Amino acid sequence: MRLKFTTQKTLEKLQQKAQKTIQRSLDQHIKLAVTGFSGSGKTAFITALVKHLTTQANSQNLPFFDVVRDHRLIACKLVPQKVLDIPTFDYLSAAACLLAEDPTWPPSTERINTLTLALKFRSNSGVRQHFSDDHTVYLELIDYPGEWLMDLPMLNMSFEQWSLSQLKALSEPAFSKYCQPLLSQLNQFNTQAPVDSAALDALSKQYCALLKTLKYETRLAKLQPGRMLIPGDLAGAPIIQFFPLPSHGEIIEGTQYEELVKRFEAYKKQVIEPFYKEHFCAFDRQLVLVDLLGALNDGPATLVQTQQALRETMGMFNHGKSGVLQRLFKPKIDKVLFAANKCDAVAITEQDNLTRLLYELLCEHENELKFAGVEVDTMTISSVKSCQHKQVQDQGKALNCVYGKPLNESQFITFLPPEPPDHVLLPSSWPEQGFEFLSFYPMPAFQGQLEHIRLDHTLQFLIGDKLR
Ligand SMILES: Nc1nc2c(ncn2[C@@H]2O[C@H](COP(=O)(O)OP(=O)(O)OP(=O)(O)O)[C@@H](O)[C@H]2O)c(=O)[nH]1
Numbered sequence: 001m002r003l004k005f006t007t008q009k010t011l012e013k014l015q016q017k018a019q020k021t022i023q024r025s026l027d028q029h030i031k032l033a034v035t036g037f038s039g040s041g042k043t044a045f046i047t048a049l050v051k052h053l054t055t056q057a058n059s060q061n062l063p064f065f066d067v068v069r070d071h072r073l074i075a076c077k078l079v080p081q082k083v084l085d086i087p088t089f090d091y092l093s094a095a096a097c098l099l100a101e102d103p104t105w106p107p108s109t110e111r112i113n114t115l116t117l118a119l120k121f122r123s124n125s126g127v128r129q130h131f132s133d134d135h136t137v138y139l140e141l142i143d144y145p146g147e148w149l150m151d152l153p154m155l156n157m158s159f160e161q162w163s164l165s166q167l168k169a170l171s172e173p174a175f176s177k178y179c180q181p182l183l184s185q186l187n188q189f190n191t192q193a194p195v196d197s198a199a200l201d202a203l204s205k206q207y208c209a210l211l212k213t214l215k216y217e218t219r220l221a222k223l224q225p226g227r228m229l230i231p232g233d234l235a236g237a238p239i240i241q242f243f244p245l246p247s248h249g250e251i252i253e254g255t256q257y258e259e260l261v262k263r264f265e266a267y268k269k270q271v272i273e274p275f276y277k278e279h280f281c282a283f284d285r286q287l288v289l290v291d292l293l294g295a296l297n298d299g300p301a302t303l304v305q306t307q308q309a310l311r312e313t314m315g316m317f318n319h320g321k322s323g324v325l326q327r328l329f330k331p332k333i334d335k336v337l338f339a340a341n342k343c344d345a346v347a348i349t350e351q352d353n354l355t356r357l358l359y360e361l362l363c364e365h366e367n368e369l370k371f372a373g374v375e376v377d378t379m380t381i382s383s384v385k386s387c388q389h390k391q392v393q394d395q396g397k398a399l400n401c402v403y404g405k406p407l408n409e410s411q412f413i414t415f416l417p418p419e420p421p422d423h424v425l426l427p428s429s430w431p432e433q434g435f436e437f438l439s440f441y442p443m444p445a446f447q448g449q450l451e452h453i454r455l456d457h458t459l460q461f462l463i464g465d466k467l468r
């Protein structure tokens with residue numbers, strides 16, 4: 001019975017794959033990776049994308065998205081999922097949050113979910129034009145907890161390597177007030193003692209508590225293992241109960257150390273690998289959302305760690321130029337957009353600084369991608385506007401402020417945001433008082449219409465060529 005069920009499921013998957021391959025061969029299926037750590041704005045972006053394409057696709061809203069500007073987009077709608085074992089992205093609930101009278105942000109994501117949009121359009125390209133009047137392109141997106149993305153680089157590490165890198169990150173002076181007590185305990189932990197599940201359990205709980213504290217108190221991205229924070233259906237399972245340990249000699253059977261190595265390897269094989277293989281291979285295009293403002297608020301150590309974490313995770317994707325056959329059977333990402341998100345919370349005149357800062361953070365990686373034949377761009381965006389630009393006169397000087405309702409407050413305010421740096425500052429040149437960018441509620445939607453900054457440029461860069 002079970003065998004029959006498995007065979008049926010495998011058959012369905014093969015059928016789906018075959019169908020996608022045919023669609024890909026006709027350039028009709030695009031799998032877009034929306035990449036970003038927790039809080040970078042993936043869910044808000046996907047919601048805004050669906051909202052704009054399904055109900056606000058006009059040339060006032062999306063003037064730089066060619067298919068819309070040229071009045072060639074006939075219609076766009078969400079279509080039922082082909083993948084039956086992944087929940088569908090709950091667009092209606094997410095949109096309801098943004099469109100409420102007192103709008104709020106959709107909640108942080110706790111599980112993987114997916115959606116497919118069908119875009120029906122008239123072609124203006126020579127070859128396509130002659131086949132039929134209109135064409136349909138399917139755009140597939142997945143949303144997932146940002147913490148799970150940060151797990152991917154663990155696949156390339158041994159327990160010892162992971163421990164070293166994790167302990168290095170936790171030992172940064174900027175985080176020592178949170179990490180020091182546990183680090184001392186880990187240093188004293190008797191790794192050679194026989195396996196004691198209760199002791200491992202207790203220390204895992206403390207490590208998990210530390211990761212939670214770091215998540216709420218800092219914008220540190222490297223919080224591994226991600227399932228400790230968002231366990232999904234693994235809550236309480238020993239496979240997610242491990243923690244980093246200082247360097248160690250020979251691994252002796254039956255010891256605490258060996259038990260942690262086993263759990264770490266099982267986590268890689270049974271949790272990260274299937275997630276990676278199922279969902280993170282076979283993308284065609286990639287958007288990398290980066291919350292630079294959060295990192296700047298947090299300080300120089302977080303900015304550097306964000307840079308490292310981005311490099312590590314980007315290394316897990318398959319980039320390069322795809323030939324026709326490769327695109328069919330082993331697609332590679334041939335366009336990557338790095339986007340500093342939430343730029344609406346910065347004065348309009350300073351938004352370019354964010355682009356330059358992001359470019360500097362990622363330019364080495366960008367160079368490698370370009371060398372591999374990938375088209376890359378960097379820009380600042382805001383998928384959902386939470387502030388309006390407002391100019392205020394002060395003693396004869398024009399100040400570029402933002403106007404919005406800060407999170408957890410009840411009144412709209414006019415605020416002069418700090419000036420973001422346009423390059424990576426050395427810790428010694430960091431402003432003494434640090435940066436304090438505010439987070440705001442989404443702007444109330446006027447007549448049910450959301451506003452954005454450069455969502456149209458983003459769409460044009462990522463999928464515009466498939467809609468010609
Ligand atoms: N100003 C501004 N803030 C945004 C925007 N998008 C998201 N935010 C803020 O960022 C927070 C996180 O956004 P999400 O879309 O939940 O981020 P996520 O990447 O899905 O996070 P996880 O689900 O935890 O992985 C929101 O609650 C907002 O405070 C935006 O376009 N502009």
Ligand SMILES: [Mg+2]
Nearest residue numbers: 042043108109
């Ligand atoms: Mg989310």
